[in-house]
Amino acid sequence: MPRKSTKLPAASLFRRLGTWAIWALATGALCVCLAALAHRTLAPGPTFYMKQEARRLGQIAHDWTPIAAIAPVMARSAVAAEDADFCNHWGFDMRAIRQVLERGGARGASTISQQTVKNVYLWQGRSWLRKALEALMTPVVEAVWSKQRIIEVYLNIAEFDEGIFGVGAAARHYFGVNASELTAQQAARLAAVLPDPKDRSASKPSSWLRKHAAGIMDGAATIRRDGRAACFED
Secondary structure, three states: OOOOOOOOOHHHHHHHHHHHHHHHHHHHHHHHHHHHHHOOOOOOOOOHHHHHHHHHHOOOEEOOOOHHHOOHHHHHHHHHHHOOOHHHOOOOOHHHHHHHHHHOOOOOOOOHHHHHHHHHHOOOOOOHHHHHHHHHHHHHHHHHOOHHHHHHHHHHHOEEEOOEEOHHHHHHHHHOOOHHHOOHHHHHHHHHHOOOOOOOOOOOOOHHHHHHHHHHHHHHHHHHHOOOOHHHOO
16 A cells, blocks of 8 residues: 655645744744834843953943933934934935935945944844844834934944943043033044944044044034924933
């Protein structure tokens, strides 16, 4: 008597794989939503990158500083430096993206919202997978968090020097003050190191960084006057 085959027909196998894929995507989406909801009020723990640097360096400096304990000019400086239209977009700056594409570039249009998602939930480095996940998660965070919450988290997880994470640790490291005591110039210099913290210094600025920080100071004053800071200031 011939033995009955135990192999699944191809169509049935594809249906099962499709079902598993749908469940995996649904589970992932649920985890993202739950994490975003939790971090709407709870401080995110050490990020993946912070843990990497802690292992590499032996230790890092980081503590959580609520937005109320950060000088308002620091938030304005970060926005002026990194994402001047922060209050006017939903996570993606389409005008900046178009400008980058027209120039034939591949970088330069990442918003503070995207950077926050990357730093909190994903990993460093450039890959299509990471960019795709970032693009999916950014609208969720924008929908769940306030703009003030986004800038608060951003300032608390950004790297300002090697092993120095968050504006609280950075203010003490560079200037020996609390984040609430930062002057406009100090805030602008901290914002100026954000794209390249390992090769720039806020306390020993190069002539280029001094000039860049001066531009950030002007930008921070401008967005305060024209209302582009209203979404994250009380």
